[in-house]
Amino acid sequence: MKLLTVGSVAFDAIETPFGKTDKIIGGAGTYIVLTGAYFVKEQGVVSVVGGDFPKDTISMFQDKGVDVEGLQVKEDEKTFFWSGKYHNDMNVRDTLATELNVLGSFDPVLPEGYQEAEYVMLGNLQPTVQRTVIERMKKRPKLIVMDTMNFWMDSAWDELMKTISMVDVLSINDEEARQLSGEYSLKKAARKIMEMGPQFLIIKKGEHGALLFHKEEVFFAPALPLEEVFDPTGAGDTFAGGFIGYLAKTDDVSFENMKRAVIYGSALASFCVEQFGTEKLLDINPVELADRVQMFRDLVDVKGHI
Amino acid sequence: MKLLTVGSVAFDAIETPFGKTDKIIGGAGTYIVLTGAYFVKEQGVVSVVGGDFPKDTISMFQDKGVDVEGLQVKEDEKTFFWSGKYHNDMNVRDTLATELNVLGSFDPVLPEGYQEAEYVMLGNLQPTVQRTVIERMKKRPKLIVMDTMNFWMDSAWDELMKTISMVDVLSINDEEARQLSGEYSLKKAARKIMEMGPQFLIIKKGEHGALLFHKEEVFFAPALPLEEVFDPTGAGDTFAGGFIGYLAKTDDVSFENMKRAVIYGSALASFCVEQFGTEKLLDINPVELADRVQMFRDLVDVKGHI
Numbered sequence: 001m002k003l004l005t006v007g008s009v010a011f012d013a014i015e016t017p018f019g020k021t022d023k024i025i026g027g028a029g030t031y032i033v034l035t036g037a038y039f040v041k042e043q044g045v046v047s048v049v050g051g052d053f054p055k056d057t058i059s060m061f062q063d064k065g066v067d068v069e070g071l072q073v074k075e076d077e078k079t080f081f082w083s084g085k086y087h088n089d090m091n092v093r094d095t096l097a098t099e100l101n102v103l104g105s106f107d108p109v110l111p112e113g114y115q116e117a118e119y120v121m122l123g124n125l126q127p128t129v130q131r132t133v134i135e136r137m138k139k140r141p142k143l144i145v146m147d148t149m150n151f152w153m154d155s156a157w158d159e160l161m162k163t164i165s166m167v168d169v170l171s172i173n174d175e176e177a178r179q180l181s182g183e184y185s186l187k188k189a190a191r192k193i194m195e196m197g198p199q200f201l202i203i204k205k206g207e208h209g210a211l212l213f214h215k216e217e218v219f220f221a222p223a224l225p226l227e228e229v230f231d232p233t234g235a236g237d238t239f240a241g242g243f244i245g246y247l248a249k250t251d252d253v254s255f256e257n258m259k260r261a262v263i264y265g266s267a268l269a270s271f272c273v274e275q276f277g278t279e280k281l282l283d284i285n286p287v288e289l290a291d292r293v294q295m296f297r298d299l300v301d302v303k304g305h306i
Numbered sequence: 307m308k309l310l311t312v313g314s315v316a317f318d319a320i321e322t323p324f325g326k327t328d329k330i331i332g333g334a335g336t337y338i339v340l341t342g343a344y345f346v347k348e349q350g351v352v353s354v355v356g357g358d359f360p361k362d363t364i365s366m367f368q369d370k371g372v373d374v375e376g377l378q379v380k381e382d383e384k385t386f387f388w389s390g391k392y393h394n395d396m397n398v399r400d401t402l403a404t405e406l407n408v409l410g411s412f413d414p415v416l417p418e419g420y421q422e423a424e425y426v427m428l429g430n431l432q433p434t435v436q437r438t439v440i441e442r443m444k445k446r447p448k449l450i451v452m453d454t455m456n457f458w459m460d461s462a463w464d465e466l467m468k469t470i471s472m473v474d475v476l477s478i479n480d481e482e483a484r485q486l487s488g489e490y491s492l493k494k495a496a497r498k499i500m501e502m503g504p505q506f507l508i509i510k511k512g513e514h515g516a517l518l519f520h521k522e523e524v525f526f527a528p529a530l531p532l533e534e535v536f537d538p539t540g541a542g543d544t545f546a547g548g549f550i551g552y553l554a555k556t557d558d559v560s561f562e563n564m565k566r567a568v569i570y571g572s573a574l575a576s577f578c579v580e581q582f583g584t585e586k587l588l589d590i591n592p593v594e595l596a597d598r599v600q601m602f603r604d605l606v607d608v609k610g611h612i
Contacts, residue, residue, distance in 0.1 A: 187531040188534075208515070225496075225517060229491070299524065300528070
């Protein structure tokens with residue numbers, strides 16, 4: 001198996017200045033595998049849902065080449081549910097409800113075929129669950145990418161540190177980088193975080209783009225100025241799915257190739273936010289994607305001598 | 307005369323998390339001409355100071371090739387004074403004191419030699435004063451760049467609109483762009499603002515870089531992740547000075563050349579914030595500047611095919 005993702009498969013209810021949804025399909029794992037599917041045909045997902053989760057969404061995953069043997073269905077329980085509200089400044093959101101349900105007792109079981117996956121994406125989850133996935137691999141993957149959030153810094157610091165020390169790439173936002181390192185300067189923060197274990201650090205800045213750090217090197221990918229951001233939910237997970245998907249497809253984990261992966265991740269995230277939930281992700285045309293990637297390149301392009 | 311700048315020449319007292327200054331030399335005009343001096347030898351400044359302003363600073367301007375015939379000295383009055391305090395998030399500052407003094411009755415007199423300047427930089431000032439400068443030019447300059455701020459949007463809307471309609475490039479920050487246009491999306495904001503008159507719009511985003519808009523085109527220049535920002539005062543004016551200085555030196559006002567000008571402005575602003583006040587600006591080595599510009603290019607550089 002080329003790519004293995006662990007992450008929540010869930011229901012979301014979202015309110016933004018542009019509208020409101022009932023329960024729709026969401027979860028970090030969902031966004032990651034849907035995005036990964038643009039790059040890799042051999043991917044598996046490790047997650048858990050309840051009996052209330054629509055079977056046709058699981059079939060849709062399969063149609064997109066996602067192996068669902070690792071997706072546990074607990075028929076008598078309920079799926080993880082998150083509800084949130086975004087303000088005019090979409091960088092800020094309030095969580096209205098978090099119902100862990102099946103996720104509360106999640107034991108990530110890796111089917112035989114998953115245990116030698118070359119690329120592993122740890123979507124945002126309890127750090128202990130993320131670590132269990134690493135420990136259940138039969139051999140060390142070529143690359144482990146980990147996403148996390150401030151919630152675990154507040155509630156599970158020691159566990160988080162252990163898991164961070166085992167991964168190659170950590171992906172967090174700017175505020176989280178500051179909290180994790182205790183440094184305000186992102187350059188200093190990056191240095192401290194890379195001392196915790198990861199060789200690479202991605203700092204996501206939402207509408208302000210993303211930074212990729214490695215040793216003393218740094219790369220910046222802008223975000224595209226968009227007409228309208230309808231719903232930022234899943235943008236970070238879509239970014240992660242595009243990032244690791246591109247790396248898995250090209251099978252090259254050099255810093256230079258990671259720059260390209262960051263641009264693909266950014267381009268896909270820019271699609272994600274144009275509609276509610278996963279809607280836009282389900283059907284991006286390859287030409288549309290190539291055009292979008294080119295827009296990211298043009299945005300910073302300066303011709304000739306300076 | 308190649309470049310004419312109108313802008314405050316003033317005293318500042320600054321407090322940041324890294325330290326505190328007594329009264330030091332500041333003002334938009336000061337930052338702009340000191341930065342412009344790296345590009346242009348024939349520049350003049352239109353401003354006013356009181357008798358308390360140090361004569362050796364005026365001599366220093368002259369040593370850097372700045373014509374000071376347009377700098378009025380009102381011996382019996384006091385120089386404009388601003389005092390402010392920055393928080394950990396240096397994007398936010400509190401104004402502690404604003405003493406207009408000589409600036410309250412400022413009538414910008416343009417000496418004969420200034421009236422045919424090819425490039426005009428209107429530093430942040432009352433919009434009426436900025437407009438008076440345009441009206442006192444003998445012929446239409448090749449390019450007029452205007453900086454302004456939210457204060458004038460709140461207190462002098464109609465005057466501001468009149469002045470904005472007369473300039474080629476407007477330079478403001480992201481919050482100001484949103485206020486000026488009533489649009490949250492910067493892309494929509496840019497379109498509306500360009501309908502007010504300017505062919506080009508620069509939106510400064512501080513530590514998140516700067517956007518340059520022209521018709522349907524957009525260019526993004528990142529900000530360099532810095533070890534430490536000691537004092538953001540004057541960064542926007544330094545940016546403006548670098549931007550118009552580069553355009554005046556290369557005498558090319560195409561969108562493509564403005565991209566380079568934005569990078570020069572950003573590079574110089576990144577020096578400005580490394581020390582208090584104008585300190586660092588006084589003595590940037592040409593090799594150091596070329597290196598810094600290269601760092602901005604490398605930051606977004608992706609080699610080869612994607």
